[in-house]
Amino acid sequence: MNYSxxxxxxxxxxxxPDSPLLKDVLFAFLIGGAICTIGQGVSDVxxxxxxxxxxxxxxxxxxxxxxxxxxxxxxxxxxxxxxxxGAGTIVPITGFANAITSPAMEFRREGWILGLAAKMFVVAxxxxxxxxxxxxxxxxxxxxxxxx
Amino acid sequence: xxxxxxxxxxxxKEPVSILSCASVAGKKEGEGPLSKYFDKIMSDAxxxxxxxxxxxxxxxxxxxxxxxxxxxxxxxDIDFLFAGDLLxxxxxxxxxxxxxxxxxxxxxxxxxxMAETLGLASSMIDGGFAQKTAAVTSSHFxxxxxxxxxxxEYGGQRPPTAQWTVTGSGAVVLGKSGxxxxxxxxxxxxxxxxxxxxxxxxxxxxxxxxxxxxLVAHFKDTERTPDFYDLILTGDLGKIGKSIAIDLxxxxxxxxxxxxxxxxxMVFDLQKQDVHSGGSGCxxxxxxxxxxxxxxxxxGKLKNVLxxxxxxxxxxxxxxxxxxxxxxxxAVALSANRE
Amino acid sequence: MQYLxxxxxxxxxxxxxxxxxxxxxxxxxxxxxSFVVAGVxxxxxxxxxxxxxFAGAGATVPIIGFGNTLAKGVMKxxxxxxxIGIFTGGTAAAAGGIAASIFFGLLMAxxxxxxxx
Numbered sequence: 001m002n003y004s005x006x007x008x009x010x011x012x013x014x015x016x017p018d019s020p021l022l023k024d025v026l027f028a029f030l031i032g033g034a035i036c037t038i039g040q041g042v043s044d045v046x047x048x049x050x051x052x053x054x055x056x057x058x059x060x061x062x063x064x065x066x067x068x069x070x071x072x073x074x075x076x077x078x079x080x081x082x083x084x085x086g087a088g089t090i091v092p093i094t095g096f097a098n099a100i101t102s103p104a105m106e107f108r109r110e111g112w113i114l115g116l117a118a119k120m121f122v123v124a125x126x127x128x129x130x131x132x133x134x135x136x137x138x139x140x141x142x143x144x145x146x147x148x
Numbered sequence: 149x150x151x152x153x154x155x156x157x158x159x160x161k162e163p164v165s166i167l168s169c170a171s172v173a174g175k176k177e178g179e180g181p182l183s184k185y186f187d188k189i190m191s192d193a194x195x196x197x198x199x200x201x202x203x204x205x206x207x208x209x210x211x212x213x214x215x216x217x218x219x220x221x222x223x224x225d226i227d228f229l230f231a232g233d234l235l236x237x238x239x240x241x242x243x244x245x246x247x248x249x250x251x252x253x254x255x256x257x258x259x260x261x262m263a264e265t266l267g268l269a270s271s272m273i274d275g276g277f278a279q280k281t282a283a284v285t286s287s288h289f290x291x292x293x294x295x296x297x298x299x300x301e302y303g304g305q306r307p308p309t310a311q312w313t314v315t316g317s318g319a320v321v322l323g324k325s326g327x328x329x330x331x332x333x334x335x336x337x338x339x340x341x342x343x344x345x346x347x348x349x350x351x352x353x354x355x356x357x358x359x360x361x362x363l364v365a366h367f368k369d370t371e372r373t374p375d376f377y378d379l380i381l382t383g384d385l386g387k388i389g390k391s392i393a394i395d396l397x398x399x400x401x402x403x404x405x406x407x408x409x410x411x412x413x414m415v416f417d418l419q420k421q422d423v424h425s426g427g428s429g430c431x432x433x434x435x436x437x438x439x440x441x442x443x444x445x446x447x448g449k450l451k452n453v454l455x456x457x458x459x460x461x462x463x464x465x466x467x468x469x470x471x472x473x474x475x476x477x478x479a480v481a482l483s484a485n486r487e
Numbered sequence: 488m489q490y491l492x493x494x495x496x497x498x499x500x501x502x503x504x505x506x507x508x509x510x511x512x513x514x515x516x517x518x519x520x521s522f523v524v525a526g527v528x529x530x531x532x533x534x535x536x537x538x539x540x541f542a543g544a545g546a547t548v549p550i551i552g553f554g555n556t557l558a559k560g561v562m563k564x565x566x567x568x569x570x571i572g573i574f575t576g577g578t579a580a581a582a583g584g585i586a587a588s589i590f591f592g593l594l595m596a597x598x599x600x601x602x603x604x
């Protein structure tokens with residue numbers, strides 16, 4: 001082969017079709033938007049019917065959306081929507097539930113402890129690690145600003 | 149008595165006879181264009197087993213048992229068995245044949261395994277070390293997916309360059325040049341080629357340079373040109389890899405286009421089956437060879453075939469460490485005639 | 488109106504993530520991590536609450552909202568408990584989502600088996 005690595009990389013990129021950006025983005029927008037609209041409906045139910053305070057409404061909505069994401073994953077449906085939705089199903093909190101539930105289901109065969117439970121965080125773990133760490137860093141700044 | 153031609157090709161003095169072949173294909177593959185050529189089509193991804201790993205072993209067991217039966221030989225007549233697959237430590241193969249009592253040689257060539265085991269098993273016979281040998285390989289969508297990518301239920305999106313791992317297993321039983329053939333006449337062992345691609349979702353582009361390298365070496369070593377063959381068949385380059393392989397061989401003065409196909413584009417219907425750039429995996433080349441190609445030989449539709457298995461030698465660890473993907477391709481020349 | 492805002496803001500956040508996936512080959516896990524950290528930063532600066540007031544679930548359901556919850560939680564924790572709040576505030580505020588994900592994940596894995604697509 002008479003190509004350098006860079007030349008071959010450029011050449012193969014030219015040969016490889018790009019993801020259909022417009023279609024992908026449109027589906028992500030529509031389905032992601034639809035999931036958030038459902039979330040709004042759930043939130044209103046807790047606010048209007050159950051008359052929860054605003055903090056509890058948010059928490060209850062998260063828990064409900066997480067449940068729906070986990071259930072649709074269990075029912076073998078979530079990844080079928082995700083094939084079209086892409087980021088539209090990854091970014092909402094239902095996608096976080098999917099990222100936890102899918103390895104838990106998959107690795108159950110490797111046992112309850114080191115299979116299901118340990119592998120549960122294989123995709124979503126980093127979100128917790130960096131989310132909580134970022135909040136602690138923020139907290140340190142906030143605390144210092146308050147003290148000083 | 150030098151059996152080596154050129155730099156990397158073995159020419160068998162007594163062409164080795166393919167006594168029989170058998171193929172086991174998954175459900176999706178059984179719905180594809182090659183369905184009528186498979187010996188067995190699985191009802192579902194589990195096929196009555198508790199884990200997909202067990203299913204994959206069962207596929208290999210079934211393929212070899214069926215091939216042995218078709219060749220009308222006994223398992224104990226197999227002097228050496230060459231087998232491999234994609235999973236860590238090649239457990240699909242070793243677990244499949246732990247009860248078989250046949251001398252076993254495990255081979256790892258990623259998706260090039262069918263060509264590699266076929267070449268090695270033929271060499272054993274031509275070298276006079278064995279009367280009968282067998283070559284087996286398999287891949288399973290679910291076992292490969294969980295080892296290399298994400299859990300099945302995980303909602304990810306595949307880019308258009310991605311390929312779909314074929315669920316399938318193929319087995320070949322070889323013997324000294326008796327029988328009606330077809331015959332294995334040459335084996336070109338490939339060099340490891342790393343073109344610097346690190347995107348595991350673009351295996352075709354990663355493997356194509358290795359395929360071109362082996363093809364060109366084969367043509368030079370055997371002093372043949374592509375038009376000697378009725379069919380040149382690469383294992384699993386897919387749509388992008390195939391078109392790159394044509395370009396790369398063309399630049400070296402070998403025009404593949406008239407007789408060139410890729411198993412990854414034959415096993416599935418790319419329009420209807422949503423496999424993006426085509427099929428991949430050890431099983432992709434294996435079921436195409438053991439099903440379709442063998443059937444065409446038997447029907448007299450093919451005289452000379454060059455089968456090139458293409459393998460991407462990455463691991464989940466190497467991918468995470470950001471390494472590029474080294475690849476290898478091995479070629480086996482098959483002929484209807486014992487020239 | 489709240490529903491319309493939830494739809495287009497939520498959709499827009501997902502669309503941005505999709506552009507990043509297609510154009511930069513970022514993996515979904517990287518997207519999630521980047522978005523949650525972005526949520527913590529926007530929450531810390533007090534910007535995200537303004538978006539949430541406007542878009543409701545369109546801002547709280549995407550994973551950035553999870554980051555915002557962590558950020559607001561840690562500040563509230565510090566206001567109420569001082570130094571210890573740096574460590575307890577964020578996680579306490581996000582506890583519902585995390586606990587639900589773990590428990591429902593376990594539950595679904597007990598009930599259902601994965602299937603090939």
